[in-house]
Amino acid sequence: MTDPERDLVRHTAALARLELDEAEVDRLAPQFAAILRHFRVLESVEVDDAEPMTGASGVRDVLRADEVRPSLAPDAVLGNAPRSSDGFYVVPKTVGGEE
Amino acid sequence: MTGAEGADACDLRAAILAGERSAAETLEASLAAIEERDGELGAFLSVERDTARARAIELDRRRAADPGAAAGALFGVPVAVKANLCMEGVTTPCGSRMLANYRAPYTATCVRRLLDADAIVVGVTNMDEFAMGSSSEHSAFGPTRNPWDLTRAPGGSSSGSAAAVAAGMVPVALGSDTGGSVRQPAALCGVGGFKPTYGRVSRHGLIAFGSSLDQVGPLARSVRDLERILGVISGHDPLDATSLPLPPIEPERPDRPERLDGLRVGVAAEYVGADLDAEVRTAVEAALEKLEELGAEAVEVRLPHTVHAIPTYYVVATAEASSNLARFDGVGFGARTEGDGSLQGMFAATREGAFGDEVKRRILLGTFVLSEGYHDAWYGRALRVRALLRRDFERAFEKVDVICGPTSPTPAFPLGERAGDPLAMYASDTLTVPTSLAGLPAVSVPCGFASGAADSPLPVGLQIIGPALADARVLRVAAAFESATEHHRPAPTSAGDGR
Numbered sequence: 001m002t003d004p005e006r007d008l009v010r011h012t013a014a015l016a017r018l019e020l021d022e023a024e025v026d027r028l029a030p031q032f033a034a035i036l037r038h039f040r041v042l043e044s045v046e047v048d049d050a051e052p053m054t055g056a057s058g059v060r061d062v063l064r065a066d067e068v069r070p071s072l073a074p075d076a077v078l079g080n081a082p083r084s085s086d087g088f089y090v091v092p093k094t095v096g097g098e099e
Numbered sequence: 100m101t102g103a104e105g106a107d108a109c110d111l112r113a114a115i116l117a118g119e120r121s122a123a124e125t126l127e128a129s130l131a132a133i134e135e136r137d138g139e140l141g142a143f144l145s146v147e148r149d150t151a152r153a154r155a156i157e158l159d160r161r162r163a164a165d166p167g168a169a170a171g172a173l174f175g176v177p178v179a180v181k182a183n184l185c186m187e188g189v190t191t192p193c194g195s196r197m198l199a200n201y202r203a204p205y206t207a208t209c210v211r212r213l214l215d216a217d218a219i220v221v222g223v224t225n226m227d228e229f230a231m232g233s234s235s236e237h238s239a240f241g242p243t244r245n246p247w248d249l250t251r252a253p254g255g256s257s258s259g260s261a262a263a264v265a266a267g268m269v270p271v272a273l274g275s276d277t278g279g280s281v282r283q284p285a286a287l288c289g290v291g292g293f294k295p296t297y298g299r300v301s302r303h304g305l306i307a308f309g310s311s312l313d314q315v316g317p318l319a320r321s322v323r324d325l326e327r328i329l330g331v332i333s334g335h336d337p338l339d340a341t342s343l344p345l346p347p348i349e350p351e352r353p354d355r356p357e358r359l360d361g362l363r364v365g366v367a368a369e370y371v372g373a374d375l376d377a378e379v380r381t382a383v384e385a386a387l388e389k390l391e392e393l394g395a396e397a398v399e400v401r402l403p404h405t406v407h408a409i410p411t412y413y414v415v416a417t418a419e420a421s422s423n424l425a426r427f428d429g430v431g432f433g434a435r436t437e438g439d440g441s442l443q444g445m446f447a448a449t450r451e452g453a454f455g456d457e458v459k460r461r462i463l464l465g466t467f468v469l470s471e472g473y474h475d476a477w478y479g480r481a482l483r484v485r486a487l488l489r490r491d492f493e494r495a496f497e498k499v500d501v502i503c504g505p506t507s508p509t510p511a512f513p514l515g516e517r518a519g520d521p522l523a524m525y526a527s528d529t530l531t532v533p534t535s536l537a538g539l540p541a542v543s544v545p546c547g548f549a550s551g552a553a554d555s556p557l558p559v560g561l562q563i564i565g566p567a568l569a570d571a572r573v574l575r576v577a578a579a580f581e582s583a584t585e586h587h588r589p590a591p592t593s594a595g596d597g598r
Contacts, residue, residue, distance in 0.1 A: 008467075009463065012463050012466050012467045012470065015466050015470055016421060016450075016463060016466040017425075017428070017443070017447050018450050018451055018454070018459055018462060018463070019438070019451040020451065024459070028456075031460060032463060032467075034521075034522060035413070035460075036467075038522055039410035039413065039414065039477075041406075042407060042411065042414070042477075042481060042484060043476075043480070045407055045484050045487070047480060047483035050483040050484070050486040050487050050490070051483070051486055052485075052486065053483070053486035054311070055311050056297035056298065056341075056536075056537070056538030057297050057341045057342075057538065058298075059340065059342070059343060059344075064337065072204050072205060076204035077204060080201055080202065080431070080433070081432060082430075082432075082433070092441055092442045094441075
């Protein structure tokens with residue numbers, strides 16, 4: 001396994017907010033490299049006359065009337081949050097100094 | 100079985116309405132079958148005994164109070180639901196440690212419609228984590244076993260739904276199909292499985308994997324049950340912006356439903372000439388001959404971009420998955436690990452701890468193909484190849500009414516055989532991802548058996564593909580094939596035989 005393969009996995013994992021340990025990098029890097037090698041076949045396809053197909057149903061720009069409607073109760077939504085308080089999600093502090 | 104040997108959902112409903120059995124008795128038969136068989140199959144992640152029993156009693160009371168009142172299209176029918184479909188108050192774990200304790204605060208539109216049709220949801224079925232897999236081995240809760248041979252995979256990712264129907268624990272179940280996740284397990288378990296035209300069944304309440312590909316579909320032991328379920332769950336839903344503004348799928352009612360005179364059946368060399376297991380090939384060739392006996396005409400078609408379908412699918416689906424799964428960050432729902440105490444550290448530690456290997460692989464691939472410097476060469480190119488795959492089908496459907504071929508290149512493979520080799524696992528999807536990318540309707544129906552081990556033949560599935568919106572045509576062809584064959588009748592014996 002080359003270092004560039006490992007570096008690519010580490011870099012991509014950081015972008016994806018995945019904190020891989022070294023054993024996982026060892027396991028995933030060769031698999032990831034093999035998948036990319038295999039998928040490079042796409043480079044050989046003549047695509048110049050094809051528009052990108054971004055959806056399958058062809059339905060676009062669906063709008064609805066801007067009306068007030070009932071929604072889920074805050075408690076029901078927050079009921080699945082790992083931490084919440086007074087109707088808010090609780091996350092680690094990101095601004096200001098020490099707590 | 101569900102208490103009436105060979106009965107399908109349509110039979111069960113009719114028997115309940117005729118007063119031959121109650122909804123409660125029907126449910127108890129289903130629960131007893133689950134009790135007896137699921138210990139070794141592992142099809143269910145949870146069985147909702149109490150709510151199901153309360154509902155059956157309520158349906159029986161309603162019936163007793165007013166026998167003439169309208170009864171829903173699935174009155175009293177026990178149904179199993181894949182673990183990525185939300186149902187208020189029920190745990191929806193999606194095969195993942197991330198959502199092991201997630202209790203949805205709302206109900207998916209398709210599940211709501213089942214309930215509105217008087218069905219009884221008996222439980223939540225096992226699946227590959229976030230629907231990413233073809234064998235159930237990526238479930239965080241352990242694999243499901245194939246009822247035909249407990250050493251083999253049931254297919255995936257709607258593994259538990261397929262096994263539950265095949266083993267007679269429920270007559271029908273819901274699954275979801277992103278690249279074949281209803282059709283492939285249906286084929287490997289010897290039941291019917293239908294993927295609708297993209298947009299015909301609402302995705303509201305389906306936990307997203309690849310949003311431009313995901314469709315909910317039914318699994319059943321008869322084509323008329325597939326049709327019955329589709330009639331209930333399809334149709335426009337304002338809560339899904341990709342939902343087509345169309346009414347529910349209406350069955351075709353030809354004068355001679357057992358005949359296929361004049362039907363042009365496309366046979367693609369890319370499908371029947373592919374790397375097929377020899378016994379799968381034999382079964383599918385026999386099925387094509389049977390369609391000709393019924394009056395259909397076989398026409399050769401070309402789908403030249405099929406060879407590129409797997410890379411295209413895995414680029415598009417993982418790109419969408421990497422975006423969809425960004426929401427699992429330890430804040431809104433699911434698992435959370437505090438990590439180093441920072442916000443970013445919490446995100447990363449949560450995702451590291453609660454996602455399994457396959458989900459991580461796909462998030463990595465999807466993140467890579469969308470990342471700066473690689474986006475155009477990978478994701479952009481895959482979207483163009485996707486358009487070419489669709490064009491292949493459009494050209495073929497100028498000449499034919501349906502295209503038929505195998506659903507899976509092989510029958511059920513041994514558990515463990517492909518688990519460590521992602522590319523080998525991805526190859527399971529070779530014949531199902533093209534239709535997913537093109538958004539087309541397709542069904543898998545039983546068309547024979549491969550030999551397997553001495554006492555356990557392995558089912559083979561015939562895939563019937565239609566042009567966009569021809570869902571009813573696909574069902575009609577499947578129904579004619581079913582009525583002319585016996586392949587859907589044998590039931591597996593491996594479950595409960597003491598192995």
